[in-house]
Amino acid sequence: MNRIERIFRDLKSRGGRALMPFITAGDPDLDTTAAMLPRVEEAGASICELGIPFSDPIADGPVIQASMAYALSKHLRTADILAMTRRLRPRLNMGVVAMVSYSIVHRAGPRRFVADAAAAGFDGFIFPDLPLEESDAILGSVRDAGLTCTLLIAPTTPIERAEKIARASSGFVYVLSRSGITGERASLPADLAQRVQRLRGVTDLPITVGFGVSTPDQVRCVVEVADAVIVGSAIMRRVADVREQGRERVVDEVSRFVSELAAGLPGSAVAR
Amino acid sequence: METKPLTAESVDPLAVPDTRGRFGSFGGVYVPETLYAALAQVSAEYEKAKKDPAFQAKLDGMLRDYVGRSTPLYFAARLTETAGGARIFLKREDLSHTGAHKINNSLGQALLAIRMGKRRLIAETGAGQHGVATATAAAVFGLECDVFMGTEDMRRQRPNVLRMNMLGARVVPVESGSRTLKDATNAAMRDWMESSPHTHYIIGSVVGPHPFPMMVRDFQSVIGRECRAQCLEQIGRLPDYVVACVGGGSNAAGIFYPFVGDAAVKLVGVEAGGKSSTPGEHAASITMGRPGVLHGSMSYVLQDDDGQTADVHSISAGLDYPGVGPEHAFWHDSRRVQYTSITDKLALEAFTTLTRREGIIPALESSHAVAHALQLAASLPKDRVVVINLSGRGDKDLDEAKRLLGL
Numbered sequence: 001m002n003r004i005e006r007i008f009r010d011l012k013s014r015g016g017r018a019l020m021p022f023i024t025a026g027d028p029d030l031d032t033t034a035a036m037l038p039r040v041e042e043a044g045a046s047i048c049e050l051g052i053p054f055s056d057p058i059a060d061g062p063v064i065q066a067s068m069a070y071a072l073s074k075h076l077r078t079a080d081i082l083a084m085t086r087r088l089r090p091r092l093n094m095g096v097v098a099m100v101s102y103s104i105v106h107r108a109g110p111r112r113f114v115a116d117a118a119a120a121g122f123d124g125f126i127f128p129d130l131p132l133e134e135s136d137a138i139l140g141s142v143r144d145a146g147l148t149c150t151l152l153i154a155p156t157t158p159i160e161r162a163e164k165i166a167r168a169s170s171g172f173v174y175v176l177s178r179s180g181i182t183g184e185r186a187s188l189p190a191d192l193a194q195r196v197q198r199l200r201g202v203t204d205l206p207i208t209v210g211f212g213v214s215t216p217d218q219v220r221c222v223v224e225v226a227d228a229v230i231v232g233s234a235i236m237r238r239v240a241d242v243r244e245q246g247r248e249r250v251v252d253e254v255s256r257f258v259s260e261l262a263a264g265l266p267g268s269a270v271a272r
Numbered sequence: 273m274e275t276k277p278l279t280a281e282s283v284d285p286l287a288v289p290d291t292r293g294r295f296g297s298f299g300g301v302y303v304p305e306t307l308y309a310a311l312a313q314v315s316a317e318y319e320k321a322k323k324d325p326a327f328q329a330k331l332d333g334m335l336r337d338y339v340g341r342s343t344p345l346y347f348a349a350r351l352t353e354t355a356g357g358a359r360i361f362l363k364r365e366d367l368s369h370t371g372a373h374k375i376n377n378s379l380g381q382a383l384l385a386i387r388m389g390k391r392r393l394i395a396e397t398g399a400g401q402h403g404v405a406t407a408t409a410a411a412v413f414g415l416e417c418d419v420f421m422g423t424e425d426m427r428r429q430r431p432n433v434l435r436m437n438m439l440g441a442r443v444v445p446v447e448s449g450s451r452t453l454k455d456a457t458n459a460a461m462r463d464w465m466e467s468s469p470h471t472h473y474i475i476g477s478v479v480g481p482h483p484f485p486m487m488v489r490d491f492q493s494v495i496g497r498e499c500r501a502q503c504l505e506q507i508g509r510l511p512d513y514v515v516a517c518v519g520g521g522s523n524a525a526g527i528f529y530p531f532v533g534d535a536a537v538k539l540v541g542v543e544a545g546g547k548s549s550t551p552g553e554h555a556a557s558i559t560m561g562r563p564g565v566l567h568g569s570m571s572y573v574l575q576d577d578d579g580q581t582a583d584v585h586s587i588s589a590g591l592d593y594p595g596v597g598p599e600h601a602f603w604h605d606s607r608r609v610q611y612t613s614i615t616d617k618l619a620l621e622a623f624t625t626l627t628r629r630e631g632i633i634p635a636l637e638s639s640h641a642v643a644h645a646l647q648l649a650a651s652l653p654k655d656r657v658v659v660i661n662l663s664g665r666g667d668k669d670l671d672e673a674k675r676l677l678g679l
Contacts, residue, residue, distance in 0.1 A: 055580040056454065056566065058461045059304040065448060078578045102302055103565040107579030129304050133292060156309035156468075165305070179306050180466030 003123045004095045004148045004171040007046050008206040008227060017223035017265050018046035020208060021258050022099065022232030024064065025050050025081045026071035027239055032247045034084050038091055039255040044262025047095035049126060049230060052081060054101040059128040061183030063233040067240065078104060082120040089121030097124040097148065097171075105138060114141040124148030124171045132165050139168060150174045150208075155189070159198055166203035172228060173203060176211045183233045185212035193225045219264030231261055285532050285608055288599065293482020293569075296605065298598035301481040303568045307461070310468035315483045317388050322490075327383060334379050335494060338412065339369045341376075343495075345502035345659070350629040351642075355649035358512070358656035362632070363499045363527060365663045372635065372664030373495060373523045374405035378474055380491035382409035385472035392416040392471040396460040398425055398453030398519070399590030399637060400432025401664055402476030407441035409474075417441040420459040422451035425589045431668045450583055453519075453593045457567055477520025478597030481568030485525075485597050492526025499659060500530050507657055513648060515540045516661040517640040518611065519555065519591035521600045523663035528609060538610065541600060542644040544586035545613035551576075555584040556613040557596040558604050571598040587616035587676065588636035588669075618643040620676055623666065635664035636672070 001009070011018055021040050025033050033050075040048055053068035053076060060068070085096065098117055105113045105127070117125070124147045127138070132151060142149040148171025153162045156179060166173045175196060178189050196207055209222045210230030222229040238257050242249045262268060288295040301311060321327040335341040343364045352360045365373040378395075385393060393410050394417070397403030403419035410417035419436055423445050426433050436443050449455040457480075464473040475484040478492075496514075503511050514531055516524035518541040531537045546554030554560060557572045564573035566581060574582040574594040586592040603609035614622075619636060622643035627633045634642055638661070645660045652658070666673065673679075 055449065056458050058458050058567070059306070059465070061462070069448065072580060101579070103575070103581075104579035106565045106570070107575055107577070129302060131301055131303060131305055131308050134300055134302055152305040154304075154306040154308070157305060158309075161308075176306060179468070181462045 002146055002148055002171065004047065004097065007095050008172065011046065011227070016267060018228035019044055019219065019258070019262050019265055020047045020049050020228050020230045021045050021235055022049040022051055022230055024053060024067040024071055024236055026053060026074065026076040027067045027236065028070065028243045028250065029074060030076070030080055030084045032250055034088050035247060035251045036254050037088055039251055040258050041092055041094040043255045043258035044265065045094050045258060047097060047228070049097055049099050049232070050085070052078060052098055052100040052104060054104055056103070057101060059181060061181040061233060063237045063240070064182050067236040078108070082116055085122060086120040095123045096121065097126055097150070098122050099126045099128060102127055102130040110138040111141045114138070114145050114147065118145040118147055122147065124150065126150045126174060128152060132168055135168055143170070148172070152176055153199070155179050155195065159202065162199055163202035166199070166205055169205060172206040172208045173199070175199065175207055175209045175226070177209050178212050182211055184214035184237070188212065188218055188221055196225045216260050216264035219261050223265060283606070285603070285606060288602060289482060289486050293486065295599045295602035298563070298571050298601040299482055299485060299569050301568065302565045302570065303481045304465065306465045307468065307481070310464065311481055311483070313388065314384070317384060318483055318487050321384055321387060327387070331380055331383055335376065339375050339379070340367065341494065342498040343367050345499060345506055348630050351626060352649065354625060354629055355646045357654060358649040358652035358658045359654070360645060360649050361511070361657065361659045362662045363495060363659055365495060365523065365661060366632065366634065366638070366665035370401070370405050370408050371667060372401040372405070373492060373526060374402040374476060375408065376494055376526070377476065377488050377491040377522065378402065378405035378409040381472065381474040381487070382413050382415065385415065386413060388472060390470055390472040392467065393474055394418045394420065394460050394463055394467070394471055395474045395476055396420045396453065396456040397476065398456065398592055399588065399635065400425065400429040400436070400668060401590060403441070403443070404432050404435045404439070406474050407436040407439040410441060411439045418444055418463070420444045420446050420456040420463070422446045422453065422456050424451040425453065425456070428672050429589050429668050430671065452589065454581060461567070477522040478525045478599060479520040479567055479569065479595055485569065485599055488522050489525040489529055489599060492522050493529045495523065495526040495661065496528060496530030499527055503659065510534055510537050511657040511659045512652070513538045513540060513658045514661070515542060515641045515645045515648065515658060517542050517591060517637050517663060518596060518600060519544065519593050519637065520595070521597040523661050525597060525599055527661040528603070532608060539608065540644065540648070541609050541611045542640045543611060543613040544588060544591035544640060545615040546585040547616055552583040553585050554613065555586040555592050555594065557594060558600060558611040559613045563601065566595040569598045571601040572596050572604070587619055588640070590635070590637040591640065612644060614640040614643040620673070622646060623673060624677070632662070633666035634662055635666045636669045638663045
């Protein structure tokens with residue numbers, strides 16, 4: 001059983017929910033990312049969504065876009081991210097999935113990219129800019145490597161299509177809380193619970209919700225209906241805020257914030 | 273279904289794209305799921321509009337009475353003399369309302385937006401010609417309009433920024449990345465992901481996800497249909513060569529497409545060779561790039577080994593783009609169209625030559641096609657015919673040309 005599947009099975013057996021922080025690899029540098037991941041796990045993350053920086057991330061809002069641009073401005077290479085992950089993997093229990101643009105995967109060659117990521121210890125992939133129709137080339141490679149593959153489901157996705165997307169996905173499905181790009185929002189859309197419920201009718205995979213989640217209260221609301229919650233921009237904004245203050249400060253800030261978010265999970269000491 | 277991998281040679285060039293938007297192995301729909309429904313709606317509505325005589329009549333009427341079509345096919349006698357070889361004709365898209373071919377597409381897509389009940393238009397722009405064309409369409413149809421433009425392009429194409437403002441459009445400055453066309457495209461796509469229920473994104477070139485490459489080609493094909501008929505009428509035969517500049521490739525696709533079935537007509541696309549062939553100093557995606565995914569489709573792109581989009585450079589903002597339309601990639605691989613590149617320096621020389629010899633100030637984009645056609649014509653006998661698609665006029669480039677020429 002894949003690590004991601006095991007994590008969700010274990011959570012389910014004890015009524016837990018997964019917090020999935022998104023971290024841009026290499027912002028502000030890879031050593032900081034390496035220092036951050038174990039702390040993020042300690043702070044309550046079950047799975048980390050590690051973003052592979054891309055020069056043109058069209059699904060991402062200003063915060064993650066700037067974060068990726070910053071990482072790339074330091075001449076970050078994909079091979080360096082894989083090497084960092086490989087070194088760190090033995091120290092981590094949480095799942096690590098790569099959030100990666102298909103432009104990067106295509107350039108490397110889908111089979112080679114998946115093999116290299118698997119060897120580095122990644123457990124799965126999220127492809128934010130790959131719709132179902134173009135996913136054939138990569139899905140087989142991911143399955144053969146025993147990793148998970150998650151395609152996105154949008155508010156505009158009809159339920160019949162959502163079912164097909166869920167069938168092509170493995171590990172978990174990723175439901176966008178709203179249309180548009182990543183970024184923090186004051187409130188969650190009113191129809192989110194209903195959309196998640198409808199999706200339950202067509203898939204048994206764990207359901208993860210992301211886009212626009214930025215506070216412990218929103219985490220609490222999301223996991224009342226979903227199995228997992230992704231928080232990205234709110235974390236990377238904090239990285240940007242303290243980037244100039246040194247590695248320790250960045251790691252502490254992220255760790256502290258992930259702990260706050262984890263307070264929104266059921267069973268947490270401070271959960272209502 | 274198991275099929276043999278498609279090679280460009282095995283695909284009928286008149287039967288592309290397929291229903292998935294594939295031109296051989298190029299094209300497709302590589303977008304976030306959020307855009308999928310919007311694209312499906314555009315596809316469905318476009319197929320309906322194509323078959324609707326009222327839509328076509330409305331568009332044809334606007335192209336005739338508002339744009340001023342058909343644009344002339346002009347025999348450039350003094351340019352021909354300068355080259356000293358084949359006869360050179362200019363397809364005068366520079367005489368279109370707003371000064372470039374871009375208006376053909378903007379009007380077509382604006383009418384489509386109205387059919388879909390969308391009251392807001394957005395566009396990306398590099399040289400500003402597509403932005404001006406879309407702002408114009410918005411003005412004449414009473415729609416709201418936001419145009420995304422990189423701040424580097426706003427600097428070098430200032431007259432067009434002013435025109436868009438005058439027309440009532442909002443020009444949204446894009447500060448990210450290289451602050452040029454690629455980044456403006458990212459910004460427009462991001463807007464559309466949120467705004468698609470009430471907004472239509474008018475992509476200005478034959479790039480992006482299906483159905484845009486096909487739809488923009490179709491709207492621009494009026495250039496080639498007119499040109500083909502004008503050649504037969506004015507010259508009594510088809511041309512030997514048709515030459516067009518290629519950034520994203522909309523003017524080239526528009527003039528090439530109606531000639532694709534005419535095997536004797538050689539088609540030449542001219543990319544921006546920039547300062548040199550060193551990565552970062554040119555924008556020649558086909559001649560110097562390789563297949564990759566950018567902005568929603570698979571085509572030739574300029575990327576580094578990691579798949580990160582490369583920096584590009586061209587003297588002309590409209591060609592300063594690291595990708596190219598997927599149909600051009602297909603035409604290249606099937607050898608139906610030959611692609612070459614022209615440096616900044618030669619383009620600027622051609623800009624001056626055409627201005628002084630014919631009294632026509634071309635856009636810096638179109639000057640690339642002029643430069644190649646001058647070389648080509650010089651190498652051919654006098655009974656041959658070379659047609660240049662003069663895709664736009666150069667008023668917008670005067671400040672930049674003045675600076676570059678040291679005047």
